[in-house]
Amino acid sequence: MEKSRKKQLLSKLRIVIPTVVITVICMLGIMRFAWANEFTHTGITEITALPVTTNETAIMSEELGTKVIAQICILVHDIEKTAKVYGDFFGLRYRINESEAQNVAQTMYNGQPTPARCKMAFFQLGDIQLELIQPDEHPSVWREDLDKNGEGFHHIGFFVKGTDDVLKKLESIGMHTRMTGSWGTGCYAYVDAFDQLKFLLETLENY
Numbered sequence: 733m734e735k736s737r738k739k740q741l742l743s744k745l746r747i748v749i750p751t752v753v754i755t756v757i758c759m760l761g762i763m764r765f766a767w768a769n770e771f772t773h774t775g776i777t778e779i780t781a782l783p784v785t786t787n788e789t790a791i792m793s794e795e796l797g798t799k800v801i802a803q804i805c806i807l808v809h810d811i812e813k814t815a816k817v818y819g820d821f822f823g824l825r826y827r828i829n830e831s832e833a834q835n836v837a838q839t840m841y842n843g844q845p846t847p848a849r850c851k852m853a854f855f856q857l858g859d860i861q862l863e864l865i866q867p868d869e870h871p872s873v874w875r876e877d878l879d880k881n882g883e884g885f886h887h888i889g890f891f892v893k894g895t896d897d898v899l900k901k902l903e904s905i906g907m908h909t910r911m912t913g914s915w916g917t918g919c920y921a922y923v924d925a926f927d928q929l930k931f932l933l934e935t936l937e938n939y
Contacts, residue, residue, distance in 0.1 A: 758869055795901040802936060803861040803889030807878045811866035815853040818864065826853050832915055839913035840870050848872035863889075873911040873922045878930075887922060889934035896918055907918060907933070 733875065770856060808814040811828060821825050831837060834847045848870035855862040865872035867884065892898045899909050902923050910932075912921040918938040925933040 734836075755866075793903060795898070796933075797892050797894075797898060798890050800890065801860055801888055802891045803863055803934070805863040805865055805886040805889065805934070806884060807874060807881075807886045808864050808866050808883050809878070811851045811853055811864055814863055818853070818855055818862070822855060822857065824855050826855055828853050830915075836916050839872070839911070841911045846871050847920045848875065850874055861889075873932075887934045888933040889920075889936050892937055893936045895921060895935055895937045899923070904931075 739770075743925075751777045807932070815828060816824055818824070829852050831849045831852065833849065834845065837849075839846050839848055848868060850865050850867045852866075853864040855864075865874055867873065867878060875884070899912075899921055903909065904925060908924045910924055913919065918936065920937075921935045922936065923930060923933045
């Protein structure tokens with residue numbers, strides 16, 4: 733009976749612990765970028781909490797079309813080493829993939845084509861997917877942000893429908909698209925939402 737209870741407890745912990753860890757990673761990353769952005773652009777000033785109106789909140793979710801987080805990404809220098817640590821820590825299998833070449837990906841960065849590629853590893857932690865990315869040396873949002881900010885939290889991803897329309901709506905409320913590309917059976921876009929949401933937003937769409 734005691735062994736059965738221990739097995740049940742371990743089973744529950746395997747579900748709860750990853751969810752707690754990824755939530756903490758996300759919050760720390762958002763706080764890190766929010767503070768860095770505040771100090772860089774405005775200096776240390778008096779901080780006043782401003783309430784967000786119901787209408788403003790509704791507008792944000794309406795433009796994106798979802799409120800469900802699908803993915804959280806962490807940028808790393810050595811994906812083989814870091815992925816192994818994550819795999820061992822969570823007891824999860826993983827596979828390291830490489831993004832598509834330019835002829836398939838059609839990657840655009842700051843309005844210009846780029847041959848940039850990256851290595852990726854994915855871990856399913858509850859309902860949220862954790863993604864590790866190691867970029868190559870070509871210009872990309874991954875390379876720029878890794879060089880500028882170092883390893884750590886990079887973006888939050890959401891699945892959307894009708895990427896072009898979603899990006900136009902986000903642009904209309906001041907969220908600038910930094911990079912777009914495809915993985916062959918779907919497409920992605922990275923959107924600068926720091927002024928409004930204090931993080932880099934990624935849209936994901938399966939064809």
